[in-house]
Structures are given as structure tokens and as C-alpha cells.
Amino acid sequence: MKPIVEKFNTEDWEQVNQIFIEGIRTGNSTFTKLPPTFDEWKSTYIVESCFVAKANEKVLGWTAIKPVSNRPVFVGVGEVSIYIGRNYRGLGIGSLLLTQIIDWSESNGFWTLQSNIFPENIASLALHKKFGFKEVGMREKIGQLDGVWRDIVLLDRRSKKNGI
Numbered sequence: 001m002k003p004i005v006e007k008f009n010t011e012d013w014e015q016v017n018q019i020f021i022e023g024i025r026t027g028n029s030t031f032t033k034l035p036p037t038f039d040e041w042k043s044t045y046i047v048e049s050c051f052v053a054k055a056n057e058k059v060l061g062w063t064a065i066k067p068v069s070n071r072p073v074f075v076g077v078g079e080v081s082i083y084i085g086r087n088y089r090g091l092g093i094g095s096l097l098l099t100q101i102i103d104w105s106e107s108n109g110f111w112t113l114q115s116n117i118f119p120e121n122i123a124s125l126a127l128h129k130k131f132g133f134k135e136v137g138m139r140e141k142i143g144q145l146d147g148v149w150r151d152i153v154l155l156d157r158r159s160k161k162n163g164i
Contacts, residue, residue, distance in 0.1 A: 008050035015059035060088040063097040111163025114156040
């Protein structure tokens with residue numbers, strides 16, 4: 001199996017959503033409890049930034065950027081989401097996708113990428129740090145998931161090309 005990364009297209013939606021549901025079920029990927037509709041998902045992310053890793057037409061994981069704010073001053077700052085199917089974790093899919101999203105962001109004027117990760121999600125923290133994301137803080141008890149207050153680690157990555 002040699003995965004490739006390509007632009008998301010609407011035919012990928014069902015598989016992308018299934019991977020998102022798997023992330024929800026881990027309890028360590030998102031505060032979201034219910035999967036979004038396709039229209040909700042599309043309105044959350046910058047559609048041009050959505051990429052999937054595939055092998056034999058099977059989506060193995062996906063990544064996308066959403067704006068952190070609608071204020072013009074923050075137009076070059078985006079929050080990265082990355083989800084890997086449960087059967088494909090630890091196989092380098094995350095590295096392929098993060099490489100693609102960073103390259104895309106650099107070519108599209110982003111100067112800061114950020115990610116909010118539960119501290120229990122050790123694999124995601126390690127992946128982001130491998131690609132130059134730095135821990136900038138811990139947001140303690142920022143939200144509740146199933147009635148339990150949860151922390152998130154805030155990481156960011158500054159472009160070496162944009163905003164310098």
C-alpha cells in the first residue's frame with residue numbers, strides 16, 4: 001500500500017466523515033460529539049486546504065485548515081485539523097498529510113498554523129512537534145466533554161516564508 005495525498009473531492013465525504021466519527025469515539029480528538037453534515041463541514045474549513053491520503057481509493061486520513069477568526073488581521077492564521085483512520089495510525093499517513101498542509105499554507109500566505117490538542121493525544125502532539133509546531137501553552141479546563149472538564153495544549157508553527 002503506497003498512499004498518495006490529493007485534494008479532497010465530494011466523493012471522499014463519506015469516508016472522511018467516518019474517520020471523523022472514529023476520532024470522536026476516541027474521546028481524545030475533539031470536543032465535538034456529533035459528526036457534522038457535509039454542509040457544516042464545508043463551512044468550517046477552507047475548502048481549498050482540504051486534503052486526503054488515499055490508497056486504492058480508500059481514504060486513510062484527512063487534513064484541513066479552518067480560520068481562527070473572521071477578522072482581517074488574522075487572515076494568515078489557521079487552525080489545522082488532522083484525522084487518521086484507526087487502522088492506519090502509526091504508518092506515516094499523518095506525516096504525509098502534515099507535509100501537504102504545511103506546503104499548501106506556505107503557498108497561500110499563512111504565517112501561523114495552530115493546533116489545539118488534548119494532552120492525552122500523545123501521538124498527535126509528537127507529530128505536530130516533529131513538523132516544527134511549538135507548545136505555546138495549556139488551556140486548562142477550557143471545555144467539557146461528557147461532563148468532564150478537559151485541557152488542551154495550544155501549539156503553533158510560524159512560517160519561515162510568510163509574515164517575517
